[in-house]
Amino acid sequence: MSKSKAPAGIHPPVAKLNPAADPRRMRRIIAEDPEWSLAVVPLLTNLCLQHIVKNFEKKPVLDELLPSQKAFVLEQLSPSLPLSVTANLISDEGFWKRCCEERWGIGDISEYGQSWKRMFFERHLENVIELFIPGVTDLSVVLDEVPLCQNYVRRLRISQLLPPIKEPAKFEDEDPSDSVSEEVGSDGPFMDHFDFRILLDKLPNLEELQLLYGVKSCGMNFEWNLFEFTFRDCESLAKALKSCKSLKVLRINQSKVDDEKCRTLVSSLLDHPSLLELDLAHNLIGDRGARAIGKLLKHSRLKRLDIYNNQIRGPGAQAIAHALSTNTTLLSLNLRLNRLGDEGGQAVARALLKNRSLLTLHLGANKLTEPTAIALSDALVQNTTLKSLNLSCNRLGVDGGKVLEEGMSHNNTLLEFDIRLTDVGLESEYSICKVLHNNQNKAHRKRTQDPAATT
Template identity: 55%
Template sequence: MEQPAAGDRSTAVPSLDPSQASLATGSYYRHRIVEDPEWSLATVPRLTELCLQHIVRNFQNNPILDRLLPGHRRKVLDRLSTSLPLAVTANLINDEGYWKRCCTERWRVCDISNHGDSWKRMFFERHLENILKRFIPNTTDPNQVLELIPLCKDYVRKLEVDQFLPPVQVDRKEERDDLSDTGSDFGFGEVSVHHYDLGVLNPALPHLEELHLTYGVKNCGMNFEWNLFNFTHQDCCNLAVAVKMCPNLKVFKLTQSKVDDEKTGLLVRNLLDHPCLVELSLAHNLVRDKGARALGELIERSRLETLDLCNNQIRHLGAQALAQALADNPTLTSLNLRLNCVEDQGGEAIGRALLTNATLKSLHLGSNNLSEPTAALFSQVLAQNTTLTSINFSCNRLGLDGGKQLLEGLADNKALTEFDLRLAEVGEETEHLVHQMVWANREAARRGCPQHPPAKPL
């Protein structure tokens, strides 16, 4: 082999035959391909993107939001987990998009129209409702509610709790034996079945405007016991105090809870001077005449606009007490007495009150065992009253003559736009004629046509 000359800085390269040179070259290129198999043209993420990812990952420990630019804030909110602690998100995040994700991921059906068209309000109202529905006295940690109150108090305006669980009984058999010894066939005895005390919760919700409650247990199945549906005297005392301490409460509904006359009186005493209450419902309870008299006093002293007493046990004495309060009442616009038994004595008393009342717009007297005398008096009401827009006499026994008298009274009435006489035994022809006249009034009201001037009361 030839030696390089002295002073020559070039490196000696051994000579290779053509076949070896070709093999060496091929090996070189194959080595380059295997060296970086994942090589691509993708660019490295921007520093801004890496920062946003870090903020999202560490949001629970270091919530950074207000200091971000609007576009960056939007990206962070879209990526935040809906399982973050409420202590972090409640008072920091007001973005409706985030709370919409929280709601839709948790509940299958979401209707924000029942929650002021606000996703955040819906989340906190339903979240608190779910905790109250599952709260077991003496078992559930009260801090579940107490710790949530500071987080949700600015957003909760309506609560609908259709279940209250009683305390867990240690020995159900022993309890049933005790009840049978006292002669209680239905288990109505109040044996430590007091429910969650809303007196702890309601005063801490300054914006609460609507409260819908049912004291009972849903889906109890084979575990059914009468005591699961017992609204005790202590429950009523606690609730009455709680409602009185909600100065902004406008709507209060306590339904299907076995509210009797005594409990009605207790509630009314705490509602007499309530500054904001405009709607009260005690539907599907056990209110009788004494309770109705207490409610009559409430009508006289409060600003109540809607009273629903559907499906109770009010008879003519209770209806007469309500009628007396209604005669000169300046605020009540809706009264529902469906599924009671006021009979003609009660129906006539209400009719006479409506000859002077100039406020009530809706009256429901369906299924009250009414007959022709009530129809005869309401014929005068229809001829004179210009305020009533809706009357329901369905499922009574007004008779053919009663129907004709109502038709006569309706002849010059231009205010009534709803008149239900189904199953009232007035005859198909009368029903048809009444329907035509009411439909004409409704069309005239829709077009804004002037009505007859109001008649002077008797």
């Protein structure tokens, strides 16, 4: 049977095939990477940048990149890269912010000069020192970090210093008494802490140092020797401070600094070229230590001195007052919670008759009574520099309040005067507050008229 042909110009109908049966549509590409897709083909540049990120620890490449490429690499880098690779190569604040947040969580950058990199290296070095155990930790643990940190550390706030591990006493059966006497009478190395001589002279930008010779969270392992600032510690610290020429602020609190240790520390600070603030609060400083501090006031450029909560009595306060009468740099003096008594209080008040630099004076809780109030009243009449005076928690009494009220009636410069818990009487409190209010208004008008004027 012959096949019929379609007329010229007319095409025969094409049969519709099942798509599943079309071999061309059944072809599939199975890639080794299941996430690979023909839809997006990475640029060769991106592949190179990803390779740089992956091999950054072995071969860091950063400065050779364009700004946009550099930003991409920095965003992809892991915060856990070794500091030996990143410390002196990466300055991007975003990278160091990720490093800080990964290690410590949220932090306040305002305390570190708005620099995440400075925050990281200061806190990192603080942690290294706080976990250092003398006689156990190798010195290289600290020294290896110095070249990485030294350009970025401006402040160290050490909240604990660990003593060496004390080995338990071993007694021999034949003569245990000898072992006991040796253990009790010795001042062995287990009483010493981190030696700052190996560190401070290697930090050229260090401006503030805060130390606490104690242990955090010791729990049931509490022993008094965990909170002991030994004389050997003091001597090594004094030598370290003398070599740290950039230091401006020194704080040693709650560390049992007594007279001898205070004298040792002060001797190293007498000719210090940059020290401006000294804080030895919450210690055991008495009159001998106060005399050394008085000598420091005569030979230094201190602007702030905090020695509150110590054991300074009248003679020690007299030594400080004698230096204060000739000092021209100190702006703030805090002597609260000592034992000055009227002997010391009157000496400080007499110093105010000559001193023309002090702006803030705190004499709270010093067992002051009416004689000191009389001396301070005379000082308030003549002194035109002091802006803030605190006499709280003393026993000035009603008569003391009246003489202070009289002195304040002739004063035009004091802006703050704390007389809480002094039993001066309500009338005196009201009159003194009224004078303070007038002085504050005058100061405000002066600042408004002349913004450059300082109070």
